[in-house]
Amino acid sequence: MRKQILIQHDQESFFYNLRFMLIVCVLAGNALEPLITRFAGAEALFLWIYTFHMPLFVWVTGYFAKPSIQGASGRNVLKQIALQYLLFQTLYALMDATVFHTPHMRLSFFAPYLLLWFLASHFCWRLLVRLTISWKPVYRLIASIALGVIAGYLPVDGFWLSCSRTFVFLPFFVIGYDYGAAIRARLLPGWGRRVAGILSVALLVYIAYGGLNIPQGWLFGSKTYAELGHQEWYAGIFRLGVYLLEIISATLFLAWVPNLTSKLTDLGRRTLYVFLLHGFLVRLAIWSGIYSYMGSALFIPVILGIAVLFSVTLAHPLVRHTFKVLIEPDISRISIHRHGVFKRSA
Structure with missing residues (x-):
């Protein structure tokens, strides 16, 4: 029994460690993006990160979703995700309108703001798993891959309600949910x-030397095949090829993840705060014009160091204590009544 508990403990630590490492990659990728057209090193690092970080992040999310898909806990998580999306979609839109004075800015809950696509997709992933909960895992996996391929043919804007990314990354959520522990x-x-x-x-070096000639849009998962410039009927085969690349890169990256419980594990328990708050910092950095002073590739390691620093800071318990009401509101007493209206129980 003790051995079983230790194995479970190490497994949980592994996934928390991985989750924090991935949120650092998310922040680093977003911070590097303004430089990828200026420095080849930034572009190579950016592409390398995108070959694994989002598939793995979705995989980890699927793994942690397993205990809370069904029942009251599952409904509560869905309500919390919905509230987070509505709140932060509004906050980011207000920031664009009042601070950055973004032209033609308008608030729309049907077009997720930058990083918030993940919340919209997470909501849908959970719903889709709930709907197929009686299926055998292998059937659910096959169906998710089929949907991921078919999504590219849909005659809709891939950004609408994160439609494209929801289906493109669905297989990784399913794999995490059904096969994560195995x-x-x-x-x-x-x-x-x-x-x-x-x-x-070696894959990073290969990318740096121009070995991976793939448009970034394929790794983002946010565009249809037509938007990516492929009208061919067989364009779905390219999606399968990208899946293979992402699986290989993700599997290789897992070698860097420690198993032991450490400070990293503790930080991995609060990645939601890093995820939802770091967008404000990145947008402020871009708006400030600081990137215009980065005239050398030597700033790349500086940005990576800052990404780690910001990730550690935003995952600090003090940040959670300060923003918990905003990011993790108590929704246990909120129920969805007729007409889809959120109401607080007496």
Whole structure:
């Protein structure tokens, strides 16, 4: 029994460690984006991050969703995600209108603001798993891959309600939900882990030397095939190829994730705060014009260091204490009545 508890503990630590490492990658990717057209190194690092960080983030999200998909806890999580989306969609829109004076700015809940696509998609992923909860995992996986491929053919704007990303990344959520623990248990230890880590770095070098000639849009998952310039009937095959690339890159990156419980594990429990708040910092940095002073690729490691610093800061318990009411509101007494109106129970 004690051995089983320790194994479970190490498994949880692994996923929390991974989650914090991924949120650092999210922040780093967003911070590097303004530089990718100016420095080849920034572009290579940006592309490398995008080959694994979002598939893995969705995978981790699926793993942690398993205990709270059904029942009252599942409904509460859905309500919390919905409230987070509505609130932060409004806050980011207000910031654009009042601080940045973005032209033609208008508030729309049907077009997620930048990073908030993840909330809209997370809501949908949970609903889709709930709807297929009686299916065998393998059937759910096959269906999710089929939807991910078919989504690219839809004659709609891929950004609308994060429609494209919802279906494109759905297989990773399903894999995390149904197979996350099993995959973690089968990761290679020892020399196999070291080889995978080396190959992960080798992929970065390969990208840096122009070996990966793939448009960024394929990795973002936010556009249809037509928007990516592919009208061919067989364009879905390209999506399968991208899936293969992402699975390989993600698997290799996992070699860098520690298993032991540490400060990293504790930080990984509060990544939601980093995710929802870092957009304000990145937007302020871009608006301030600070990127115009970065005339050398030597600023790339500086940005990476700042990304780590901001991630650690935003995951601090003090930040959670300050913003918990905003980010994790108590929704246990909120119910959805007829006409879809949120009401607070007496």
